[in-house]
Amino acid sequence: MDEVHEPLFVRACRGEPVERTPIWVMRQAGRYLPEYRDVRAQTDFLGLCKTPELAAEVTFQPIRRYGLDAAIIFSDILVPVEAMGIPLDYQPGPVLGKTVQSMSDVDALRIPDPVSDMGFVMDAVRTFVSGMPQTPLIGFAGAPFTLAAYMIEGGGSRHYAETKRFLYDQPKVARALLSKLARTVADHLIAQAEAGCSALQLFDSWAGYLSRDDYLSFALPFTIEIVEVVKAAKPDVPFIVFPKGAAACFPELASIGADVLGVDWLFPLDEVDRRTEGKVVLQGNLDPCVLFGPKENIERQVQRILNEALHIKGHVFNLGHGILPQTDPEHMGALVESVKRLGVRRVPADLQ
Numbered sequence: 001m002d003e004v005h006e007p008l009f010v011r012a013c014r015g016e017p018v019e020r021t022p023i024w025v026m027r028q029a030g031r032y033l034p035e036y037r038d039v040r041a042q043t044d045f046l047g048l049c050k051t052p053e054l055a056a057e058v059t060f061q062p063i064r065r066y067g068l069d070a071a072i073i074f075s076d077i078l079v080p081v082e083a084m085g086i087p088l089d090y091q092p093g094p095v096l097g098k099t100v101q102s103m104s105d106v107d108a109l110r111i112p113d114p115v116s117d118m119g120f121v122m123d124a125v126r127t128f129v130s131g132m133p134q135t136p137l138i139g140f141a142g143a144p145f146t147l148a149a150y151m152i153e154g155g156g157s158r159h160y161a162e163t164k165r166f167l168y169d170q171p172k173v174a175r176a177l178l179s180k181l182a183r184t185v186a187d188h189l190i191a192q193a194e195a196g197c198s199a200l201q202l203f204d205s206w207a208g209y210l211s212r213d214d215y216l217s218f219a220l221p222f223t224i225e226i227v228e229v230v231k232a233a234k235p236d237v238p239f240i241v242f243p244k245g246a247a248a249c250f251p252e253l254a255s256i257g258a259d260v261l262g263v264d265w266l267f268p269l270d271e272v273d274r275r276t277e278g279k280v281v282l283q284g285n286l287d288p289c290v291l292f293g294p295k296e297n298i299e300r301q302v303q304r305i306l307n308e309a310l311h312i313k314g315h316v317f318n319l320g321h322g323i324l325p326q327t328d329p330e331h332m333g334a335l336v337e338s339v340k341r342l343g344v345r346r347v348p349a350d351l352q
């Protein structure tokens with residue numbers, strides 16, 4: 001009877017029976033919400049991340065407003081990068097105070113202790129879990145390739161040209177950097193699970209800028225290392241990997257030991273399921289811009305995605321990337337309402 005007490009979202013991540021498709025949304029706490037903008041007006045973005053009561057408060061906000069099936073702790077993928085010794089600012093996109101260009105720059109990076117150097121994240125996790133114990137909380141980190149891209153470019157980038165130049169000109173230095181990031185990220189994820197997170201997600205937001213060959217060479221091995229280390233320490237905590245744009249590598253990604261594969265909106269879920277041979281639960285995959293259009297179209301597209309997911313191993317509804325700041329909060333409400341009304345009861349094939 002134990003599983004009756006496990007939340008819907010956690011059971012869906014494991015491919016277990018669910019009474020309805022669960023939903024949460026990447027970047028669900030953020031600037032599209034007026035209550036977020038009110039809290040944010042009190043401090044800058046990093047101040048918000050580093051004040052556990054405020055970080056927990058903005059994590060609660062979308063749960064209170066929409067009754068989502070999971071929360072994601074309010075932080076940023078670049079928090080560990082700052083803890084490694086790179087000054088960080090947001091304007092509003094991230095701006096790094098130094099870039100990594102050589103082996104001596106890699107050697108100078110610290111491997112942070114998650115509890116003493118990023119304890120504010122774990123404090124925010126504990127504050128959330130004690131305030132909303134019924135809602136599963138997702139901890140997260142950026143994948144090594146995406147974090148390395150910020151460290152090499154010094155911020156966001158249009159083409160990631162400097163990052164690619166670095167991979168091709170200095171592959172040994174690149175691997176040393178990616179390896180240091182993998183250790184940092186694995187430690188950070190384990191610490192979030194110890195503090196009370198019920199699931200973990202790895203964001204490889206810029207994976208889609210790499211060719212299949214370069215992804216297999218510079219990104220996948222470090223993602224595998226993280227999944228192995230985290231799963232060895234926390235075997236029961238569902239692991240979601242979100243390699244945005246990396247559909248070319250889905251067959252390989254289905255076999256790395258992650259429970260859930262996050263999918264962007266380019267391919268229908270039934271096709272992704274065929275390419276991953278039903279090995280993983282899929283999360284996604286509504287285009288965030290659909291929320292800009294009329295509610296009837298939001299509902300129609302929700303129904304389409306649920307239909308496409310009907311026979312896959314398991315499904316967690318989400319957008320294919322983060323919700324955009326221009327989104328009307330009412331349209332996010334229409335999305336959640338549609339998934340809750342139309343979401344399907346699911347009994348995995350091997351239990352039928």
Ligand code: CP3
Pocket residue numbers: 025026027028029030031040045072073074075076077078090092093094140156203205321322325
């Ligand atoms: O609900 C949540 O998901 C909130 C937690 C969260 C944030 N960032 C808050 C945030 C999460 C999970 C992230 C992850 C993150 N951060 C990613 C991976 C997800 C993705 O979208 O691919 C990336 C690439 C970053 C780096 C980053 N942080 C960028 C590019 C920006 C600027 C974004 C923008 O829209 O201007 C940030 C800042 C940031 N992180 C904001 C929020 C709410 C906006 C900052 C503000 O309030 O001014």
